[in-house]
Amino acid sequence: MRLNKTFPLLLSLALLLGLGSAQAQNQVATPAISIIPKPQHLTPQSGHFTLNADTKVHVPAKNEELKSIADQLAQSIKTATGVQPQVVQKDPKKKARNIIQLSLTTAPDTLGKEGYTLEVTPEQIILAANQPNGLFIGSQTIQQLLPPQPTKAPVTIPAVSIADKPRYEWRGMHLDVTRHFMPVEFVKQYIDYLAMHKLNTFHWHLTDDQGWRIEIKKHPKLTEIGAWRDSTLIGHYWDLPQTYDDKRHGGFYTQEQIKDVVKYAQERYITVVPEIEMPGHVLAALATYPELACTEGPFKVEGKWGIFDDVFCAGNEQTFAFLEDVLVEVIALFPSEYIHIGGDEAPKTRWKVCPKCQKRIKDEGLKDEHELQSYFVQRMEKFLNSKGRQIIGWDEILEGGLAPNATVMSWRGEKGGIEAAKQKHNVIMTPGNYVYFDHYQGDRELEPVTIHGANPLSRVYAYNPTPAELSKEEQKYILGAQANVWTEYMPNPKHVEYMAFPRIAALSEVLWTPLHLKDWEDFKTRMQQQYQRYDAMGINYAKSAFQVKQQLQVVPERKAAKVTFTTDAAGTDIFYTLDGSEPTAQSQKYTGPFELTKAAVIKAGSFKDGKLIGQATTKVFDAHKGFNRKVTLAREPHRSFSPGTATLVNGLYGTTDHYDGHWLGYLKNDLEAVIDLEQVQSISRISSSYVQHIGYRVFLPKQIEYAVSEDGKNFKTVKVISNTGKEEGIMRKTVAAEFPATKARYVKVTARNVGIAPAQYPVAGRETWLLVDELSVE
Structure with missing residues (x-):
């Protein structure tokens, strides 16, 4: 491979990655450079590179994988500028100008398989990495150096030197397609969203009580019956009495469609991890094959959410034969190292009174139903291990004893993940109180109905997946983290976008950027361009970050309340009223905390260019006769x-x-x-x-x-x-x-x-x- 004279600078930058410190990003004020997630090392340089109709993308000859990356980059440039650079398969001359060069290198090894270096000069752009993964990820950085809104060529890219690699190996997003089926076109779009945020794992939740979404040729009834439900709950689960829409809902992915999705993800260096739920969350399967349950049923594909007593019968050999049939076909479709088997929220109610399950407990010398679940999981793990695969399960698989090679996905807080890491098992952190994207992200009086909880943008950004209570050795078992998108209250793709964006941007920085480089205020500033990109892409992102958070603190000695306004977004002005009327750009402008001594209905909103972004928030201060008594x-x-x-x-x-x-x-x-x-x-x-x-x-x-x-x-x-x-x-x-x-x-x-x-x-x-x-x- 032939590299030009700028590579020594890239090499020295990349070597710094092994030192674990970087402050170059703040050395030069360059508002035009706004990259999310923040790179490990970024040094602005003088000048800029100009993209025009003559710009070419160079990749090594006879390397179709790199050409595919170059083609995707060229298409992105066309979307941003209207001009698609020609992709040329040859090594460039040393002094070639007006080119974007993609090259593989074996040094320095500190880059890892996903790291990259990027040098933008007035003459050329050089992107180098050890692996194609790194080149693809680096190409996402190039795209973020382009104008956030489509612009006609020529377009300038600021000169910069970057050396970058991720903090965590596992950087994921989950999507539940069982509660509400999502079309395959959106699944691909979702994968694109992961790629643009430098995430590398797509956890595809394919089976549950409310629907079976994967074609299994040996058991076709799973999609003939299990993929469809007769009705769906209207409103929130706790809106009583519960009512239903009486509309048939469902769908499934054929094996050909799944192969296509997996290939699409592979082209973007994203691993698709399928989830097949067991032993609980299986009513769609039991509605199809009731003989796999502990009771005779009847069962139906559920139209409401929750936890249900009916699970796979752990004492029935037919259950395991069925699941092995399913997993054989799943393995053939998904080349991922991991297969997710669920394992969560499996009540033991039926097992406690099931003769077959009780016989299994006795025959296997098990102590109780928790150990029966452990037996179930370990048996499935043994089968998958025999096929060269590893299992992942939700943290309930710890109960009754952890399977020997299992990876734990810790969702009920971090306790399960900590316990698993101490037992030297790999862990994926996904605690509900930080990275469940089905939780509210703003004022719940203004947000669409969702399950519960509150994970605003600032809370997601504050998350650190590596618990401090783990030793340095134990911390090695934390592979990374992911956010989960459960779709009980997300009936369509646009609603999924609303719940995932912009929190996916905060997640990406949590998982990519070294902890010491994270900076909430800086992130908010960089998000201003990111919102413009989302607008240009037509993404239905939530405006919740722009909602004004009103903090009222009682000042007893003055019988008053101190009012402070903040938002999770930068670049806006806050205007407010005290009489309950809607604020406008002509209302009182917020310049700092103030005190109230009289009753007020406070309404405050974020404004940009004189327009309200999102909705105004409301707080009531009641200075009544009993106040502070x-x-x-x-x-x-x-x-x-x-x-x-x-x-x-x-x-x-x-x-x-x-x-x-x-x-x-x-x-x-x-x-x-x-x-x-x-x-x-x-x-x-x-x-x-x-x-x-x-x-x-x-x-x-x-x-x-x-x-x-x-x-x-x-x-x-x-x-x-x-x-x-x-x-x-x-x-x-x-x-x-x-x-x-x-x-x-x-x-x-x-x-x-x-x-x-x-x-x-x-x-x-x-x-x-x-x-x-x-x-x-x-």
Whole structure:
């Protein structure tokens, strides 16, 4: 291979990769350079390279793999500039000009298989790597040096020297196509999205209770029956009563389509890891072959979400024969080292009473049903190992004993991953509280319905997949991480885009960029160009990062609230109102924290070029007569919801997220609170606020009593309000009582807990929560 005179500079840059330190990115102010994920070493240079109709892309002769990379790059350049450079298969002359050169090198080895060096000069662009993987990834960097919006040639690319490689080996995104089927065209587009963010693993969730999406030729009924359901749940799971759309939904991928997707991914150096769920989440399979269950059924392909008792029978040899048939065909379709076998959320209810399962436990000398699951997983692992493959499972596969060679995907926090790493097993981190992209990413009052939780852009960016409690040796078992996109509440590709973008950009930097180079403010700045790229590509990304986060902090000595606004986006101005009206670019501009001493309905929004981006957020500050007064409770709240009595009179209101820190709570017990107004005064209105989330056993009170007193001993009831019990679903409710003006110093609020969940609810018979927030007196 022939390299020109600039390669020594690239070599010296690349050698720095082994030293683990880089600060060059900030040496020169170059706003035109905005790369995500941030490279390890980036040094701006003088001048620029001009792309025009005569620019050519050079790759070594007789190397079709590199030519494919060059062709993709040339097509991307055409999209950005309107001009497609000619791809030339030959080594360039030393002083060749106006070329983009792609070359393989064997030095330095610190680049690894995915690292690359990139040198942009006024004469040429040189991209070098040890492996084609690195060249492809480097070509994504070149694309980010192009204008974010399509521009007619000639186009200039800033001169720069880059040496780069990833922090983690496994950089992934997951897509669930069972809850809602996604067309193959979108699956390919999704793979393109991974590639542009330098991710390298696509976890394809193909089977579940709600649908079987992969053609298995030996068992064709799996897609004839299991790929289709008769109806789908409308709204949120906890919207009660549950209703359905009565529309047939489904679909599946033929083996030819899967081969095409796998090939498409390979051309982008992305590994496709299929997931075939077992032993739980299998109702689509049981609806097709009920003989594989512990009971006779009948079963149906589920139209709602959740965890179901019916699983594969672990005592039935036919189950394992069936799964081996399936996996043989899966292996033939997917060349990936790993096959994901699920293993999560598999209730042991049926196994405990199944004669076949109990016989298996006895015959195998197992202790209990947890060890039976371990037996199940280990048996499948042994089969896959015999075919040259490895298994991955969700962290439940730790229960009952981990299979000898299994890799653990830790989703219930990091505990499972830490435990597996300590046992010297490979781990993929994917904790729900950081990288589940089906969680809310903004103000839930403004966001489309999704499952629960909150993972805004800033939280995703803050994630570090390597737990500090692991030793240096144990940390080696953390292969990387991925984000999961479960589609219960994502019925179509555009909704998937909304939930994945822009959080995928934060994920990419978490997994690529060294920890010491991560910088949240810098990332927000670089995202300004990334949003322009998303716009140019027609991606339906969420504007949630532009939502104004309103922080209100009580200032007791001044009986005020300090208001601070922030966003997860850079490059915007914040305008706000205090009367509940919609803000405009002519409203009050936010320049820093300010104080409120009077009641206000605050609405704030992010503006760019005079236009509101996304939606304005709303907060209420209630400077009522009881604000910041002493509150006495008849009984202490439960430790799980004990933010202090001040939360009841701080002028602030909780949200429908009952874990937002505003709610004071009781399990089964009632609330009795007395507010001391400090002096006798006239009052005519009392209100109290509650939240309901029946799925978490949080109910509105069954009765509320308001009473007043001048001496704190003799109370007079002014209103008793009974709850009809007909209000269902997730909600926040303020219950107010108005009455003729009355003299009082003390106000008593008594709210009676439902106590035990009524029979009509899924949580029937269990103790209920009563959660209360602001007690307002006027």
